[in-house]
Amino acid sequence: MSRYPEVKWAQRADKVFITVQLSDSKDAKVNLEPEGVFNFSGTVGTGNTHYELKLDLYDKVIVEESKINVGVRSIFCILEKAEKVWWKKLLRGDGKAPHYVKVDWDKWVDEDEDKGAGNLDSGGMDFSNFGGMGGMGDMMGGMGGMGGMDEFEGSDDEGQEATKQADKAEGDAKPDEHGAGTSEKKEAEAST
Structure with missing residues (x-):
């Protein structure tokens, strides 16, 4: 019997980021089809527990321009959208996303903030929003401070x-x- 790995996703107008959270996977295979079908399979552990999933993505993708990196802790995929538009959700259909598909808040950018937000090709980190850490004060200011620190x-x-x-x-x-x-x-x- 196979299991489903945890999947995190985020997007930009031109890309979809999918991370399959699966440490020390063996024989990891990713198959991407232009119609927007994402297939993954791999095994983990000494018992060779089998994981697999099939995601019917919201829209079409460009397979030739998409990138896949199989790492030690996860499989990170940057999928190039066929049309440069924001998707309403990751998966097509009217149903709710499965419990193992979650939003990747570390990579998420809202649609209105996407203009020039940079991409995540450089190791999966988007530093464009940090601006020399000037934003930290704004973030802390809204938190009301820590008790007793005033x-x-x-x-x-x-x-x-x-x-x-x-x-x-x-x-x-x-x-x-x-x-x-x-x-x-x-x-x-x-x-x-």
Whole structure:
């Protein structure tokens, strides 16, 4: 009896990315047909457990321009679409996708963000959205921060951390009520 491997997928306007999650597969075979039929078979483990699947893709593909990489942990396929349009889903038909077919959120890009998003031919990583890691601040800002971290914000000196914690302990009083911040306040008043 054969089993179904887990399959992850993502797309761009011109490509579909399919990753068959199957570690240490032996005799892995992938057959792609222009009509959009994707067949996979392979064995795993000392018991030679057989895995296979057949996916009837949403639309046609260009077999000659598609690429398949059989790796140690997975089989990664970049399928070139025959028409450069976004597919509504991976598989044709009205039914729901099988439980072993999942979206690959690591590679997913929304249709409106696809313009110039780059491709995944370079090792499966799309670095175009990282932009020098500037996006991390935006991502963290929406998360509301981690509990208790606001006490240390902007502080590189342990002495400052202790002062801020002491201020909090005295009823969250304003800085000028404790004598802290008065020189900055006087400088601001003098400059106006």
